[in-house]
Structure formats: C-alpha cells, structure tokens
Amino acid sequence: xxxxxxxxxxxxxxxxxxxxxxxxxxxxxxxxxxxxxxxxxxxxxxxxxxxxxxxxxxxxxxxxxxxxxxxxxxxxxxxxxxxxxxxxxxxxxxxxxxxxxxxxxxxxxxxxxxxxxxxxxxxxxxxxxxxxxxxxxxxxxxxxxxxxxxxxxxxxxxxxxxxxxxxxxxxxxxxxxxxxxxxxxxxxxxxxxxxxxxxxxxxxxxxxxxxxxxxxxxxxxxxxxxxxxxxxxxxxxxxxxxxxxxxxxxxxxxxxxxxxxxxxxxxxxxxxxxxxxxxxxxxxxxxxxxxxxxxxxxxxxxxxxxxxxxxxxxxxxxxxxxxxxxxxxxxxxxxxxxxxxxxxxxxxxxxxxxxxxxxxxxxxxxxxxxxxxxxxxxxxxxxxxxxxxxxxxxxxxxxxxxx
Numbered sequence: 006x007x008x009x010x011x012x013x014x015x016x017x018x019x020x021x022x023x024x025x026x027x028x029x030x031x032x033x034x035x036x037x038x039x040x041x042x043x044x045x046x047x048x049x050x051x052x053x054x055x056x057x058x059x060x061x062x063x064x065x066x067x068x069x070x071x072x073x074x075x076x077x078x079x080x081x082x083x084x085x086x087x088x089x090x091x092x093x094x095x096x097x098x099x100x101x102x103x104x105x106x107x108x109x110x111x112x113x114x115x116x117x118x119x120x121x122x123x124x125x126x127x128x129x130x131x132x133x134x135x136x137x138x139x140x141x142x143x144x145x146x147x148x149x150x151x152x153x154x155x156x157x158x159x160x161x162x163x164x165x166x167x168x169x170x171x172x173x174x175x176x177x178x179x180x181x182x183x184x185x186x187x188x189x190x191x192x193x194x195x196x197x198x199x200x201x202x203x204x205x206x207x208x209x210x211x212x213x214x215x216x217x218x219x220x221x222x223x224x225x226x227x228x229x230x231x232x233x234x235x236x237x238x239x240x241x242x243x244x245x246x247x248x249x250x251x252x253x254x255x256x257x258x259x260x261x262x263x264x265x266x267x268x269x270x271x272x273x274x275x276x277x278x279x280x281x282x283x284x285x286x287x288x289x290x291x292x293x294x295x296x297x298x299x300x301x302x303x304x305x306x307x308x309x310x311x312x313x314x315x316x317x318x319x320x321x322x323x324x325x326x327x328x329x330x331x332x333x334x335x336x337x338x339x340x341x342x343x344x345x346x347x348x349x350x351x352x353x354x355x356x357x358x359x360x361x362x363x364x365x366x367x368x369x370x371x372x373x374x375x376x377x378x379x380x381x382x383x384x385x386x387x388x389x390x391x392x393x394x395x396x397x398x399x400x401x402x403x404x405x406x407x408x
Contacts, residue, residue: 309362
C-alpha cells in the first residue's frame, strides 16, 4: 500500500506523530535524519509496524506521499543556539524528490522565522517549485508529552500556521484526521512563536518553584505543603513542582543564535536557576551526610530513577548524569536503581546497578530519589533507607528529607 504520510525524523517528535497517524489509519512511512532516540517502547514500535508503519531508507519514497512532516531534532549547538543541521539535511533530501501539491509541515522546535527564511529557500531551490503556489508549506508546534495518559494526540489541539491561507487549510485537513481540534494561527511565525512561548513557560515556572524550594528550605518552610494549598486557588495559579534539574528534549529558547539578535532575559535567568539544581542537590546531600557523622568521600550513595521523566526509559538531558558526576568527584561510591534502565554509564564508565532495591537502600549511606517511578514503594523505601533525600516530594510527610 502506498504511504500517504512521510514522517522525516524518528526521534521524540516524529515517532509519536507516526504512532498517532498509524492509529488513525493513515499509511505512514518513516525516514531517519540521524541517530535519534524516541520515547516509545519496543512494544509500541512493534504495534506500529503491525499497523502499517514502514521505515524506509530510500529518499525517493518521500516524493510519493501527499504530506511530509519534518520532525528532526534541533539540539543546542556550541554557541547555545539551535542546531538546524538535521532540519537542513531533511529539507535537502525532501526537496530533491518533492512533487507539486505536496503539503510540507515543519514540527521541529525552531526560532520564529525559520519556516519562511530557512526551510522555504531550501525546498524551493532543491525542487524548482514555489511554496504557496506549487506546494503547501506550514509550521505546527509539536505538543508531545511522553507518558501522558490523559492528553494524547487525539485530544490535544493542534496549532497550524501556513504560508498562505490555502497552505493552512491543507495542513488543517491533514491534522484534522489525527486530532479533535485544529487551531489556525495567522501564519508560520505566529505558530513558531506558540512553540517558543509554551516551551519557555514550562522552564520559567519550573525555575520559579526551584528557587522557592531553596528559599523555603532556608526558612524552614514546607514548600510541598505550600504548593498543596496554593493549587486549591481556582484561578491565576498553575502548580509546578521542583526537582533536581530539568531534562527532556524541549530546551529553553532565549533566541540565542537567531536572526533577531535579541534574548529573553527571563529565560536566561530560568536557565541559570534550573542548571544550578544538580549542584544544590549535591550540597544538600553532603550536608545530610555531615549531619549524620559521615563524609561524602567514601560514602555509598544510591540514586533512584535516572530518567528525565517518570515511567519512561528516556534519559535525554537527565540531571542524574551531572549529579552522579559531582558525587564521584567528591569521592562517593555511586550506584543506581531504575526499573526502566538496565545499564547506565557516566563519563563512559558503567555505574553499578542495584538488583535488590531494598537491600541496596539498607546498605547505602544515602539514597537520593531523583525520579518517581510508579513501581517505587516510597513508604517502604523510607523505612529501609538509612538516609533518604527526596527531590520530588513523593514520600509521605516526615518520612524523608525533602528538597
């Protein structure tokens, strides 16, 4: 069966889109742009393959679909900006096989203006076609939340901004097959800026509550009780919770490296606050050990949950890496437990994995909960562990030292 959709980039944005398309009965092929790591389990990928998903390494097949969505990752480059290398490679590959009347959509996180000023020239020069006349071009910010069982692609509204009204409608017709609601932006720049706002909203609010965590500890205030009470307000407040750092594929964007030449000062500050949290966890850990007559040097430290998100195996930008490195630099003996990570390396060195969680907690001088996986019995763990530092506020009140 010929494919109707090509998803270019099979990482954290592309695989969930392909999964949603296959579930909607759309014949879908996938084309990799690099060594991408997605958040789907092997079982989910097998179900996709059984449902008609077809990975391909043939660029020529990209020219046989009605819709092509570029989902290539855009990690930070050496200067702190977004690296568009994989987006460029995807565009050049697609352009060489682009046919008239195809709808091309960009979903990768990018700065405002990228669709028109970066992607459009690549597609037009490589294909000899004109965007808005010969083929449709649009941007739609990815709204993937891995592991979220309440909000899926089907019930999450999709924002679309096309180069022309016809481009918007063509993209809307495609996404209307996947989701209950399509929201039309005025154009690609507005849609790109939606992604900028949504991403930075998360990082800025996490930074605020991370700062509150440090302040409340210094003041002897229970932040978790503060949040519990504050979230009862039915307007003007959304609860965020502190943690050992911010991971995931969605990086804060302060427009570094963009053509605008501007930065977002609040986002810069949020990055500073959030990037400091792993060091704060180490500070709290060392203090706890000292208070109980132990030194960080030679201490046995068990890290629980080394993924960036609960109940997933994805380790993208997990703060556990930096925390483990800093503990090792202090001379601590580090081990870990994570039901989703069978092996883990830090600085190319394997970290010992605890087979028995409770036995490891009993033996460890300090256990640090970094990620709250559902399989963890935190009540039982708090009883077994000699010292427990809970960075997620997941343990019962008084059962552990909370961040």
